[in-house]
Amino acid sequence: MSPSVPLQEMIRAIRSARTQCEERGVIQRECAAIRAQFRQVDNGGRSHNLAKLLYVHMLGYPAHFGQMECVRMIASPRYNEKRVGYLGAMMLLDEKQDASLLITNSIKNDLSHSNQYVQSLALCTLACMGSAEMCRDLAPEIDKLLRASNSYIKKKAALCAVHIVRKVHDLGELFAPAARSLLSEKNHGVLHGAVVLITQLCEQNPETLERFRKTVPDLVQIMKSLVISGYSPEHDVAGISDPFLQVRILRLLRILGRNNEAASDAMNDLLAQVATNTDSTKTVGNAVLYETVLTVLDIKSESGLRILAVNILGRFLLNNDRNIRYIAMTSLQKIVGTDHNAVQRHRGTIVDCLKDQDASVKRRALDLSLALVSASNIRSMMKELLIFLSSCPPELKAQAANGIFNAAERYAPSQRWHIDTILHVLTTAGGDVRDETVPNLIQLITNTSELHCYTVHKLYRALLTDISQQSLVQVACWCIGEYGDLLLRGECQETEPVQVSEDDVLDALETVLQSHMSSPATRGFALTATMKLSTRITDNVDRIRSTVSIYGSCIDVELQQRAVEYNALFKKYDHMRAAVLERMPVIEKNSPGHTNGESTGETVKEVKPAKVKQGEPVLPPQPANQVCDLLDLLGSSEEPLQPGPALGSTEPILPVSTAGSAGGDLLDLLGGLEPAPLTPAPSVTVYNKGGVTMTLRCEKQSDTGLLVTLTASNSTDSDISSFTLQAAVPKSVELHMKAPSGDSLPARGAANVTQMVVLNNPNKVNLKMRIRVSYTSQGSAVQDMVQVDSFPGH
């Protein structure tokens, strides 16, 4: 066939374009020319133009303007134009396009054309892109062609019928009789088409399946002749006679023999013959063997045949060819449920495949290995799986880790082994495990009380080596917190004891707290663990106190809250500390709903009875019902702070109150409930500098309590922003600052800022207050300090 020169010239021009931009230019010019040509009346180069357009389409450029041209070309009487037109229809039109309906008539005419090649074009196009309506329209034509035409057309009509049946299931009935009669054809192409058609009909409709069971003897006969008969050069592929047809017949036999004793019996001999006689040195032979094995395993075959099939799969597993090993494992995966023992025999080879270089093979081997784990082989399998985990590709890590956990949970021979395995997984793949691993592991550890010493030693050592695996670090911190005394005792039966000093342990926990690798949840664990150690160790309690108080001003709200609460535990509730922080009881196995890694943290908090709400001047309306219960226990709502260092005690409050948005709103909401500072108590000016005036007013609340109101105003001409007050009082006086009403003072006294301070003076010392004022005015920051020595009305 002579090449289309215009097409080739264009292709050459496009390929010689050096940049994407140049290429686009060439293509735009060509498309313009093609469009112009399309508009012209018939000329000789139509097929060339359409071919050019199809090339451009394949490069990814839009070519929808060629659709109508395709329709016109298909209707042309010339074969070369029809050929390209149909090709264009298959490439540019699909069943979703409206233009596809326009070619239905052309196809119909061409189906009854005198020339078989024209007929074949129509059949091919219909089988490729025929929509449901087109199929319905043309089905009778196809049926006619199935019966009365030459083999060239029959085979094409058969596959076209397959497409029709896929699109419109009801038409299956129409083609069933024709399909049956086609089985007696000699031509392999027609036979192949017939087998495919029957397979499709049987898959769709169980009644048709029943009817076609009668064909099993015929199929067996055809198959036998293929396998036994002499060399046929036309269909031979590496010694196998027509493997394509053989595989399709085997597939049809599988469908027909499924769940049917009689049919399965009829094919037993044949399957045995194929399984033993097929040459398995080349891929072709293996393809036939593979299909045979699948058929044997799916029908009701006798046990001898089944064993033969599994042995073939075992042989496949030992094959050098990776493809064969891959499909062997895929097939074994399918039968591992039913023929478990047979597959177990090949466990060694499967486990070896875990070490294969290829990712696909590795994946299959992992799936199969996890399915083969049982109580008897758990130790050896786990060894292999753990080796695999340390070197497996990252996309398989999560699956492997979870599989190992499940297997360990089901078949663990001893508690210690279980804990060891989980620790090993956490050290190698800690980042890929599910969240519920941490609470599950903690629950497991609390349950094995005799291994607490061993566990904590191991975890401590693991913590020293590596603190990047969050799950591991969390569990380690929890255990060190709980069982730190066992760690420090230094003796342990199960493992080599290590002399650990209290400083070492606290160092380790501090490293976790300060490391940038630790997630917020992990730091929470570490802080709680540090706190728990305060009751377990003897010497370094002060160190713990300072660590905990430092975190009282941490930016992370969760850590801050914990630290402040623990601080309170040290200061006000020291007598309860030992009881609060004693050993945890055995945790009940949580319901599957608890998947949050934080649930353990919450459990710990729930047990502590003295959950004191510190750091909030008023109660934020959280749904923390447990908090309310606990606070009722204590019988008071707001706890005044101890006067620590002046700035330190007020800092936790100020960030909250000057945060602005939500916190400010909450506090403002409740601000209205506070006693209004509108009592006619005498006010004194305590500060007057730079235009900023501050007055102080006192109010007696109780015998020892005093409410001080500070009011600030701005008499300058410019606004003042970020106005904050900090106060300090003598040591025995308790100070509690409420939220200020705002932090900006508009110019010329337009509005004031009010700050209320609650003082409690149980020892009735001489009351003094030092107030630090800081604000920004005209772009510069100002700070000043004033001391109030006498309080009016006190």
Next chain:
Amino acid sequence: MIRFLLLFSRQGKLRLQKWFTPFTDREKKKVIRDMMAMVLARTPRSCNFLQWRDLKIVYKRYASLYFCTGLDDQDNELLVLEVLHRYVELLDKYFGNVCELDIIFNFEKAYFILDEFLMGGEVLETSKASVAVALEEADTLQETMEEYLNKPAY
């Protein structure tokens, strides 16, 4: 059935695409992108089978071209390797020592050959000789028509 057949070069240029089930243009582009990404990333001696969504992917490299197909779950992967090999043999017979350039410059003929071998995602003709004969006759018909109508070849 075979869902699609793609031929692409090592540089990611598509040389042939045959879709046996309806895909939208967007889906087609996505499939092509994914196939190229997956197949071109494989090492030379790897397994020829992959899993992608719910399809089995079988690919084979011949010289500078990758032949990539997507199959249903039921299909026999080893047989599809043979199908790909048969197609290459047919191309080879037709073009005489086929190379990538032949397929680039005569892409429509590559399609015609494919249409004589596969139809509706299934193998149409299992005999190499029959396919070759059919192609020859169709080409003769095309030339005869052209000569008869006295239109020059170019």
